[in-house]
Amino acid sequence: MAQTTHGVGGVSFDASKRTWPNEINVLLALVLITLVFEVLNRMDGGSFLFNTRANVDAIFNEQRINIILLQVAITGIIALGVTQVIILGGIDLSSGSVVGATAMIAMSFAQTAVVNGNPNPKAIFGDWAMDLPVIVPIAVGLGCGLVAGFINGFLVAFTRIPPFIATLGMMVSARGVAKWWSNGNPISFPTESYASLSNGDLLGSLTFGLLSWPGQNPAVVFVLLAVLLHLVMVYTVYGKRCYAIGSNEDAARMSGINVARHKVLVYSIAGMLAAVAAILLTSKNLTAQAGMGVMYELDAIAMAVIGGVSLAGGRGSIVGTVIGALIFSVIISGFTSIRLDAYYQEMVKGAIIVGAVVLDQWRQRRRAARS
């Protein structure tokens, strides 16, 4: 692993100025919110996290814990890419649309020829594209994400237009591609191997049957990618460069970082992560639709922001985003568990997003005043 320069300008370690890592606060918020739902459920005679069914022998309510991870896994994977882009000082509005376009294109190479004994009613291409090996749609999907991300990065790095505009353009265009690809028709009925990407038991195959978590592959992929990208962001030059460029782009350039190249790289990776999300989403739902992924970019950004990633760049972490995603999910599951009327859910969700950032800003100011 390459070594980077630490300890600049004679700043020495001062134990009194040490503060909690930001993630601890976010984690506390997660625990607090979970606790609130646990109490509300208890008042109703149930439980949020613990098993209350007499016919099941378990401490925890396993289904609840599974869904909490599973229902944010796909937007969470996008958020992992968005986190890197935001730390870099950019923004990616295109990820939801890239999911839509990738879903349509990848799925059309994953179809099966015969459904219930009839020819596939949703066939996009002829027989040559039917029952292809699963690697084909995966490669095509990842390729789509890579192209979209590369274009984003290229526009941001070399035309110097603001990332907001560059990725806004991609957001509109990629959605156009998603609708044009099959004239808005859904693409359904994938091969079994493609369906098993999300619905199989990846953890089982990875651990040679030691562990098993069937049907939860998006969650497994999310966790694996989060661990991997956390290590990358903390321990590699790649990660250090993201933080350096996000904190002070000019300083980063003058210290010899190829800023443009690094931006292209980060946006490309974000595009690929959106593609991974699209593949898992279509595999999980056994269908691709042009409207898939609408608003996912905003959910992903919200997860990062709740997790303490600063939109100003240079600050935040993968761990924070993962906790942010879990907060998101606990809120969704919690509302359903207490049977809160659907109308109120969105109102409260919006308030929590804004509240998280207000709290974070206040904490930042206080920290700045102290040092």
Place this chain on the structure above:
Amino acid sequence: MKKTLIVAGVASLLATTAMAQNIGVTMALFDDNFLTVLRNGMVAQAESRGINLQVEDAQNDVAKQLAQINNFIASGVDAIIVNPVDTSATQAMTDAAAAAGVPLVYVNRQPINLDTLPDNQAFVGSNEIESGTLAAFEGCKLLRAAGKSNGAGIYILMGELSNQAAVQRTKDFDDIIGIDMCNFISVIDRQTANWSRDQAQNLMTNWLSSGAEFDAVFANNDEMAIGAIQAMKAAGISMEDVVVTGVDATQDALVAMQAGDLDVTVFQDAAGQGSGALDAAVRLAAGESVQTTIYIPFQLVTPANVADFLARN
């Protein structure tokens, strides 16, 4: 030289009156499965009749849709077909077309000013009350047939809360549950999954994790019904024991029905509405009069007649 110009001019005049048919269409949004079938039905019909169709996507934006209508009027189309984004915002559209004397046909979504439409305007669609009623009543009958008439719990999956069809279908479900024959049904919970399969899948899993006993899932559309089915199958629930109803009769739903997973859906003739709207627009443009409201009926789809619908949507 002059003569040839005049001849050419007359010829082109004749040609335009002979074809006469430039029709502008503004759809609420393109990336909706049902509206896509409707749109494609309209386009196919127009092609076979040699009609010039210009189809625009209003992207769920009321203002954009009104602008598109005004643009159609400005470019002198013979008739306009509108699939309204917001059914309560149709008065302005009616006024704009009426002021310019251009015939206008609303399709699929019932305009709020239906009772006061001028003579050269019409509505082609289905009577929305039928769909939810048909589905819920059949679901109620299935529950009775399964011997659950002494009490049954159901979940209701609702579409987008701002959408008229979602509100109406949910109300129809409630009305059916209110009648004597079906009042053994009680609703455990109702939530929105925004018409989406993925959201319905997550929501159903959340419901399952609460462990409450239930007998049926009534969904506002097929996509959500399929999402619920996928969640229940993942949790190891036998689809024999649960009644699942949807609306729309999409291809995916019909396949789910053939596989024995979905019990009830309702066919709304999207292509029929599209070609019906086009037909009404052509006739209004030719100066004929048509009925103000043209209903294309809903049809109940069950495993018994599912084969008839496989090639329809």
